Amino acid sequence: MKFDEFGGMYVPEAMMAPLNELSDAYRSVAADSGFKDSLDEILGTYVGRPSMLYLAKNLSKAIGGAKIYLKREDLMHGGAHKINNTIAQALLAKRMGKTRLIAETGAGQHGVATAMAGALLGMDTEVYMGSLDVHRQRMNVFRMELLGAKVHPVDTGSRTLKDSINEAMRDWISSYENTHYVVGSVVGPHPYPEMVRDFQAVIGKEAREQIMECEGRLPDYAIACVGGGSNAMGMFYPFIGDDVKLIGVEAAGRGMDTKEHCASLTLGEKGVFHGMLTYILQENGGQIAGTHSISAGLDYPGVGPEHAFLKDSGRVEYVCATDKEALDAFMKLSRTEGIIPALESSHAVAHAMNVAGGLPKDDVVIVNLSGRGDKDLEIVMEALK
Numbered sequence: 001m002k003f004d005e006f007g008g009m010y011v012p013e014a015m016m017a018p019l020n021e022l023s024d025a026y027r028s029v030a031a032d033s034g035f036k037d038s039l040d041e042i043l044g045t046y047v048g049r050p051s052m053l054y055l056a057k058n059l060s061k062a063i064g065g066a067k068i069y070l071k072r073e074d075l076m077h078g079g080a081h082k083i084n085n086t087i088a089q090a091l092l093a094k095r096m097g098k099t100r101l102i103a104e105t106g107a108g109q110h111g112v113a114t115a116m117a118g119a120l121l122g123m124d125t126e127v128y129m130g131s132l133d134v135h136r137q138r139m140n141v142f143r144m145e146l147l148g149a150k151v152h153p154v155d156t157g158s159r160t161l162k163d164s165i166n167e168a169m170r171d172w173i174s175s176y177e178n179t180h181y182v183v184g185s186v187v188g189p190h191p192y193p194e195m196v197r198d199f200q201a202v203i204g205k206e207a208r209e210q211i212m213e214c215e216g217r218l219p220d221y222a223i224a225c226v227g228g229g230s231n232a233m234g235m236f237y238p239f240i241g242d243d244v245k246l247i248g249v250e251a252a253g254r255g256m257d258t259k260e261h262c263a264s265l266t267l268g269e270k271g272v273f274h275g276m277l278t279y280i281l282q283e284n285g286g287q288i289a290g291t292h293s294i295s296a297g298l299d300y301p302g303v304g305p306e307h308a309f310l311k312d313s314g315r316v317e318y319v320c321a322t323d324k325e326a327l328d329a330f331m332k333l334s335r336t337e338g339i340i341p342a343l344e345s346s347h348a349v350a351h352a353m354n355v356a357g358g359l360p361k362d363d364v365v366i367v368n369l370s371g372r373g374d375k376d377l378e379i380v381m382e383a384l385k
Contacts (some may be wrong), residue, residue: 002381003309011191011275015169018176025147027095030198035095041328043088047077049202053210058336058355066220066363068358071207071235073370074341080371081114081203081231084184088199090117093180100124100175103182103217104168106161106227107297107344108140109371110184115149117182125149128167132159133296140375152292158290159279165274186304189275193304194291200234203221208238208367214329215364221355223247224368225348226318227262227298229307231370236316245317248307251293252320260292264303265311265318277307294323294379295343321347329353330373342371343379
């Protein structure tokens with residue numbers, strides 16, 4: 001499946017067999033009510049769905065504009081939205097007869113969620129993680145190991161998320177007979193962008209029903225942070241056909257006038273990366289550019305191809321928030337609501353505060369709070385010095 005010109009399967013011949021096998025398996029379970037029932041049971045009894053839609057009254061009052069609702073993915077088991085996708089993919093892998101899971105991770109949340117899925121379903125799990133991220137997310141490394149996963153630090157390239165994806169792909173090519181690669185975002189070759197989006201769309205489906213119950217109407221805005229883009233696609237997809245303004249917030253890092261950012265949609269160019277045609281950050285010679293974000297989960301030089309399509313079609317607006325703006329939002333939400341957000345989610349909160357402040361009090365903004373901030377406390381402590 002392609003999203004207009006974006007997406008596709010730009011991979012070596014050796015990857016075609018596992019991708020075709022996965023595509024066929026996904027098509028099969030997508031129409032299987034038994035698979036859906038099994039997944040829904042686990043999401044309800046183990047993950048904790050549905051997640052709450054919470055009216056942040058104190059934050060809304062402090063900003064002085066529209067009502068700000070938070071979709072509380074931070075309350076899901078493991079502390080983030082990632083587990084919606086890992087449980088579903090692990091269940092699919094089990095149906096395919098696989099016994100081993102591999103994954104890449106940046107902030108560590110996807111690695112933790114994959115390790116949880118592996119432990120729950122009795123599957124061996126190995127996680128590739130850039131050595132820079134291993135250092136700045138050491139608590140999540142310990143969590144993965146505690147859950148029985150083996151963590152492989154990756155010392156090549158920038159030692160972050162893109163490099164861990166490269167290593168995971170190499171592993172999968174040589175081991176797919178018994179291994180499933182649990183991709184953590186709406187990135188990579190087909191069928192991953194579509195499949196991960198569908199598994200994460202539970203976020204937006206719930207939010208749509210919940211806001212109708214709370215307000216009797218759809219929101220004016222839905223806002224989410226964008227790295228690879230899975231939490232944003234999960235929120236946006238069920239609203240695509242509605243009159244709802246959708247805004248994705250990329251990481252501006254130390255500023256858009258520097259090279260230390262992750263704004264692939266804002267400043268990137270079209271190119272092929274990790275098996276997909278999308279927007280990527282490139283140097284003049286076409287090499288992948290270095291990136292920076294205070295949030296490890298947004299530190300990626302590309303973006304999911306469906307986001308690229310939604311940008312070009314004009315259906316979704318993409319903006320940026322700096323490290324400083326994210327830190328300010330992190331502190332603001334913590335002190336007004338007693339909710340400590342992930343630094344990734346803080347980018348969305350930062351822009352939501354800007355938007356809400358200029359809107360009438362009866363307008364409604366939903367922010368996808370994609371994860372909680374426990375994992376980021378050491379980073380924030382250091383930054384606040």
